[in-house]
Amino acid sequence: MNSMFVLFAMAAFVAAARGCSPLDRILVKAEWAMASDGGHKDSELGSSIFRALVNIDPALRGTFSAVGGEDMGSAQFRAFAFRVVAGIERLIAVLDVDAVLSADLAVLHSQHVARDVSAANYESMLSAIMSVVPSAVGNSCFSSPSWSRCLNVIAAAM
Numbered sequence: 001m002n003s004m005f006v007l008f009a010m011a012a013f014v015a016a017a018r019g020c021s022p023l024d025r026i027l028v029k030a031e032w033a034m035a036s037d038g039g040h041k042d043s044e045l046g047s048s049i050f051r052a053l054v055n056i057d058p059a060l061r062g063t064f065s066a067v068g069g070e071d072m073g074s075a076q077f078r079a080f081a082f083r084v085v086a087g088i089e090r091l092i093a094v095l096d097v098d099a100v101l102s103a104d105l106a107v108l109h110s111q112h113v114a115r116d117v118s119a120a121n122y123e124s125m126l127s128a129i130m131s132v133v134p135s136a137v138g139n140s141c142f143s144s145p146s147w148s149r150c151l152n153v154i155a156a157a158m
């Protein structure tokens, strides 16, 4: 009986560890709040994330030509980056409200699937976010594994 209990507990632990657990969500939310300084740094974060994204995959610059991607310092592109960060912020805010998260992800999925955004592109975006947020939070309290698990849940649904 005891060994059955241990087996069930281990299975539950593995399932939680693979996804974005309640503790992961708390950490990601708290650290995002620090990084974005309650929204005051969103514009800065947006520009940094997209600069990191095109450093990782320079071919992606052309993907954003309709929103001024050829000049990432332009007002048009900065406004776009700001809107994407607002999207990231919204997803993080509803990480623990399953129905709202799913609905939001479904809308983002339909917008991105129409633009042929690939799994590799999402990998690059996650790497960009993971390279920018730690310094904005202060490296000492960046919970990398929690961010990785939660961002992967988002990317998988997009």
Ligand code: HEM
Pocket: 060, 063, 064, 066, 067, 080, 083, 084, 086, 087, 088, 091, 108, 111, 112, 115, 117, 121, 122, 125, 154, 158
């Ligand atoms: C966490 C991942 C992502 C989030 C939260 C996200 C969010 C968004 C949002 C909110 C918009 C609408 C912006 C607007 O109102 O103009 C958007 C548009 C777009 N996204 Fe994403 N995005 C993500 C990843 C990606 C990736 C990986 C790519 C491709 C490399 C991509 C390509 C685009 C494009 C091409 C548009 C439309 C730009 C246009 O209007 O021409 N996104 N995204």
